[in-house]
Amino acid sequence: MTLNHILTTPALIARGAARYGTRIAIETVQGNLSYAQLDAARITAARALIGCGIEPGERVAIWAPNVALWIVAALAIHSAGAALVPINTRMKGLEAGAILEDSGARLLFCCGTFLGESYPAMLAAHRPASLTRIVVFDGAALPAASTTQGGDETWDAFLLRAAGTSMETFRSREAQVRPDTLMDIMFTSGTTGRPKGVMTTHGQNLRAVHDWAQIATLRDADRYLIVNPFFHAFGYKAGWLAALASGATVLPHLVFNPERVLERIVRDRVSVLPGPPTLYHALLDMPGLAERDLSSLRVAVTGAAAIAPSLIERMRAQLGFETVLTGYGLTESCGFAALCRRGDDAETVAHTSGRAMPGVEIRIADSDGSALAPGQTGEVLVRGYNVMQGYFGQPETSLDTIDADGWLHTGDLGTLDERGYLRITDRIKDMFIVGGFNCYPAEIERLFSGHPSIAQVALVGVPDARLGEVGHAYIVLRSGAHASVGELTEWARQNMANYKVPRYLTVVDQLPVSAAGKVLKYRLREGAASTGDGSEKTAENTAAS
Structure with missing residues (x-):
């Protein structure tokens, strides 16, 4: 059988185990997984997902950095006939919660802590009612903010649920995964400012x-x-x-x-x-x-x-x-x-x-x-x-x-x-790319609108020698409100992914608009290209990391 005929990930990994066996599939400092071990690991995790009541076509999300369990969990989601919903690790709780709500994900795999942030704790205040279980990859215990939800557990505890799903049941579920089965829903932002879930199939x-x-x-x-x-x-x-x-x-x-x-x-x-x-x-x-x-x-x-x-x-x-x-x-x-x-x-x-x-x-x-x-x-x-x-x-x-x-x-x-x-x-769209990450002004403007002192905001991409492009935000404050560039930048860091935080912020009295009231962003780009426009540069953002 050639790879051209392997059009589902369960079949691909099973074929890899048969063909490569003890060859190392994933190598990390924590340990290695051979192709045979990876196949066994994704089967165990898929059986646990089925034991949690995950049905074909349902959505399961992953919010974690590049670790081996990300791959195991993703393959398990595919093998159970569910659709994977990846979530950007630089997102804050507000952003992740919106994607979980829009996708209707019932279960979330996430890391405990990454780059100094507790992911379950970040999500706690923004957790949608549709999310019934969080499985944490690392750490012996869940943070107190998450343990209030009865269905939350560690990865090891989650795997114990596999015993409740027989191999016969698993094989039956796996056989239902076809090339036209929905494989993932990857959320991408757009001109509306609300991320959209892109649906693609295994085949x-x-x-x-x-x-x-x-x-x-x-x-x-x-x-x-x-x-x-x-x-x-x-x-x-x-x-x-x-x-x-x-x-x-x-x-x-x-x-x-x-x-x-x-x-x-x-x-x-x-x-x-x-x-x-x-x-x-x-x-x-x-x-x-x-x-x-x-x-x-x-x-x-x-x-x-x-x-x-x-x-x-x-x-x-x-x-x-x-x-x-x-x-x-x-x-x-x-x-x-x-x-x-x-x-x-x-x-x-x-x-x-x-x-x-x-x-x-x-x-x-x-x-x-x-x-x-x-x-x-x-x-x-x-x-x-x-x-x-x-x-x-x-x-x-x-x-x-x-x-x-x-x-x-x-x-x-x-x-x-x-x-x-x-x-x-x-x-054609206003999207710009910061160190390889797509930034959509409408989405960032929408996030900024949640600040109580901001009346209007317009964002444009401007050239940057290191990252290719960075964001420059022009902000109009509400009447009588006061907020410094430093305060606005810190708020942005707390509420949006790092690469979305504008490198430059300029507080202005009004935005340039057309006769129809549309913001003239080309005028803002011209202003950003000139010197002495009153902008202030925020602290370095390692957006490409």
Whole structure:
């Protein structure tokens, strides 16, 4: 049976156990899991989920950093026929609670503490009634704020529930998972400011994963260091799922730190290292780089920000990568759409996002949806097996995004050259990218509206040498209200993910508006580009970590 026929994750992992057996699937300092052990672990956890009453099609969320149990829990969710809902680890309780409520998730797997924050405690005040159980990966006991809920427990206690589900019952449930079964709902923000749940199936994801892994030349001998977060398609689908589909070894990495990553490359003989351009810039700036043994490095895949051809050349010459690729995708396309090919020159890799993956079409269209000639700029449309099933609970929004001919309207502007290589030139939407993380002004503006002193806020993305782009917020205070930039920044840090916190804040008397009352954001961008506009820079945000 070829991988082309393995179109559910339960079948993929079972096949991996049979084929690779004792080969290490996941390697961590806490311990290793072979392919056979991973298969056994996901079965036990799936039986426990069934024992908790999780039914096919229900939603189960994970809110945790890159740890081995994230993968085990995700595979268990898939094996039980439920849909995985990943949650960004940089989100605060208010944001996570909204996603849990919108998805209707009945059970949440989460870490106890990460980066100094207790996740159950953060969620306590924002926990929706639909969430009946929290399972905490780490720690011997749950915090007091969470133990008030009778269904909350540790991972070890959760696994004991597996005994209540027979193998026969599990196999029956597993057999119900088909290629058209909903695999995950990944929430992505948009112009409305309310995150939308993108629905995709097992079959379309695994077909994309297989093709991506083949183009990226993943091998069963590879050692794949995954710095990209598991809650993101780059760390999840093009990350551990692509690695396991290839028989490679997954090396999870918790928080990006250039020195620690460099140490791991040398010590763990890393061969595959995808990430945003900021990752490679940081590594190339490390002192003593030439004295390190980086001979194991083989494949790099990057994107999500502007790249200079010189960076591609340095990655090849100084880091030793044989293959450096860039790609393009969005959550609504399973995270995959276009990818460069091995052998593409530095100019092509730097200035394009590659060409369409097999079975995927890319069109540059005018405002009527008609195809434009090579070199002409228009909206990027994507069509193929990889296009989402729609937005969870928002059929009208889905119809606005996917037209009657099946084309996904991305909201990005770009061109195609004569070879079919895609170049992204701008965005129709106001989204900007901070160190590889998508930031949506409407969502951040909505969060800021919860501050009692703020009357209006408008956010734009501005260039940044290190992170590509950062946020600049222009704020109008309520009449008679007083709030300093420092106070507003601290409030933002307490109520939104770190990468969303604007790097610059400017308090203004009024926002520039059109005759129709629409905020003229181009005027704000012009103001941000000039000097002496009264803005104040907030403290550093390590948004790419």
